[in-house]
Each structure stands twice: as structure tokens, then as C-alpha cells.
Amino acid sequence: MDKIMKKLIYLVASLTFASLLGIVAYIVIKGLPNLSLDLFRFNYTTENMSLVPAMITTIIITIIALIISIPIGILTAIYLVEYANKNIIMKFISIAIDTLSGIPSIIYGLFGMIFFVTYLNLGFSILAGSFTLSIMVLPLIITTTRESLLTVSDSLRQGSLALGATKVRTIFKVVLPCALPGIFSGIILSIGRIFGESAALIYTAGTVAQIPENLFSSGRTLSVHMFALSTEGLHTDKAYGTAFVLMIIILLINFLSNQVIKKISKEK
């Protein structure tokens, strides 16, 4: 019985690994031959499906979304952990966060379209897309920050307060630095989600394939670009090429951020 169980567990574990390996291999095999220098030209034409404009749009949208969601998310988590009593408001906020994190991204897209695009009259734009995504990743940032704040030992808070430090100083000088690696990994997860998002952006940022002129122009991120290329059906090969680049970027971000987290944790 024990042996069978053990084999079963190995089997399941290798299945997980195999599926990851399979996807990576598939993208590499299909994508690598389709990579060409033309894909990295600065502008996109109907003859040349350059992904550079999409990459620039992705970076801009990611940065704006994070600039909005990081401070709001961290401050909300600080409120929940350090200030809120276990009252009805706290319960309400917790339910709101859990619900928000369970909503499919296309719903965010619809909301963004109705609210940012139409009601606030932003049109299909980088801004509307960024706002929508910032709401989408907010629960992720709040939850990871809250978890890592909760792991900071109360004895450190007391140590700081006992030295006459105010609560605000205690939070910003002692508690937050301790929670930094956890907060950081929440931000990385958010970047991953933004990079991978397509549904919410099609409805809010549109699908224009050029480098956006300003924050009110439409633009497509890499994921949307890939989606567009493959649904149009004419340039599926370029879609694979783009997928390959997207995968490399995400692996790179994961690797770099792990290094940063290690460095932060080591300095303590």
C-alpha cells in the first residue's frame, strides 16, 4: 500500500513538472524558428508584426498600474493589520478583498469599459487599461502584504514602542522593512498578472499595435498582441514568436526578483 502511494505521488509530481516542461518546450519549438530581427523593429506595419510597440505599452501599463496599486495596497494592509479593530468594517473590507481576488479578469474589463472608458470618457487608452489593472492586482498586493505584516513578531513592535517611538515610526522603520521580502514577492506576482492579462485590457486599452503617443492613446500589451495575432489567423507564427519572447521576459523577471528578495533578506 505504502509503495503504491509513493509511486502515485511521484507520478503526480512528475506530471506537474512534465506539463510545465511541455508548455515551455512547445513554445520554444514553435516560437524560436519564428523569431527574426524584424520582430524587434521599432514600428509595426501590416507587413511586419513587430512586438516592440507592444513591449513598450506593456511596460508603461505595468508601471502606471503598480504606481497606483502599490501604495493603496500597502496602506490598506497596514490599516488592516496595525490599526483596524476586529469590527464590522474590517470584516467588510476582508470580504471585499476576497471577492475582488476571485472575480474573473473579464469582469474587470467590463467594469473598466463602463466606468473608465465610457463614464470617465478616457476612451480605449493606456490610462483606462492601467486603472483597470491596478484594481485587479490590488487584492493580490493587499493579501501578500497583510500576510507578511502578520509574520512580523509583536515583540519587535513592542521593542520599538518601549523606546518611545510612535506607532507610525514603528510601522515604517521596523515593521515594514521586516515585511519587505513578502511585500516584494506580492509585487512580482502582480507584475506577472499584468503581463499575462489580455481580457481586461482588450476592453479598456484597446488593440492598437503602435507605440502609444500619450496616455490617452490606445495600445496593446504583449499578451493582447499575441491574442490578436493568433485570432486574426494570418500571423500565427508571429504569435508563437511573441509567446517565446513573453515567456523569456517573465522568466527573467522571476529570476531577477528572486535575486533582489534574497539580497534584501540577507542584509538583515
Place this chain on the structure above:
Amino acid sequence: MSKIKIKDFNLFYDNFQGLKNINMNIEENKITAFIGPSGCGKSSLLKSINRMNDLVDSCVTNGNIYFDDKDIMKTDVTQLRKEIGMVFQNPNPFPMSIYNNIAYGPRTHGIKSKEELDKIVESSLRKAALYDEVKDSIHKSALKLSGGQQQRLCIARALAIEPEVLLLDEPTSALDPISTLKIEELLQSLKDDYTIVIVTHNMQQALRISDNTGFFLNGELIEFNETDKLFTFPENEKTENYITGRFG
């Protein structure tokens, strides 16, 4: 001369009365020990002196504690905690360098000049008898120190803001005998400059280092006297039973 006067002090956690009508005077430049079994209220009283109990939502107090004849409830809590330092049961150095640990308090109270901070860090480490052991690694993480060194660092950190009173909540209960001895010697040397109040589970420790001892039981101060007298001729039968090891 009494540094701290406690008058008709009661403390409640919700419906549970943790301290009952405590009256005592804590003398300046002496070591005062609080002893008693777990849950007797000795730590609660200690934490009331620098108002750390303010942080416990369910905790309500009445009666008065005077520090230098000022009512602590009417003193600014930041200022109060600057004058009354505290060291906890488990060493709790901040996850930063030794230097920054000690400079944290002075910086909190507005000292920015690097020279001044350097001086404070060195003198605090010397006072806590830690300087020679860490002088070469002062910018390394405080978490790399041993438990006993960490606790002395916490004492140094408390001394860095130049308090008048030092409260210690079972400071050696998590330490080995040698580290304990070092801290006891340290406290002896500090009492010329500071008023020290120490909560301890260890009666031998109270006997070794304190000048006065208070024995607590079920939230009451049963007996408060000079340490020698309390341990040799206890006036109360409960005190005698406790110090002879019949319970607790």
C-alpha cells in the same frame, strides 16, 4: 528616595482583576525585584509603569502611578517611555545592524548628528558590557549575536536614550547560566546610575541582585520588604511558603 510611587492601583483584563489595590514605593538607584508564581500580576504591574499596557485593548486600570511625583497617565507617553526604558523576556533586537539597533532610540528622539550617535552607540555598548565583544562587527546584523549578547544589546538599546528607570521583564529566563550571570553583574553595575525594576521567576536571582523584593500572589502584593529581610524573616506565611518552595 522613592522614584516611583504606586497608589491604590487596580488592573482589569475584561472581567478578570489582574492587580488588586497595589501600594508600593520603588526606591531610586536600587534594584527592586518582583517575584511570584505565573499569573500573579507582576509583569502586568511592570508594564503599567511605562504604560505598555495601553496597547492591550481589554486592559483597564484605576489608581495612580507617580514617576518623580508626576502622574504617568498625565505624562506624554513618548516622553515617559524615554525616561523609563524596558527590556523584554525574549531578546528582541531589530533585524538591522548593531549600530542601527542602538541608534534607533536616539534617532527617534531627534538626534541626527553622526558624531553624537557614534558616541552614544559606543558608550551604550560599554555600559552594557558588550563593546569589547562586538566592536569589530558593529555594522553587522544584530541577529548574528548569541542570545545572551542579544539581550545585552537590548539593554544597551534601552540605555541609549538615557532613561532614569530600567524595567526588565524576566530578562534572563531565555538565557543560559553564563549569560545570566553576565547580565546580573551588569545590572549590579548599572544601579548607581539607574533605578532598576526586575520581574523574575528565579528567586535565587532576586536574592542575588535585588535590594528590595515584592512578592505577588493572585494579583495582590503580599509582602514588600528589603530583600534580605523578605528571604530570611518573611512576615507573611504565604511568602514563607513560596520562598521555601512549597508552591509556585
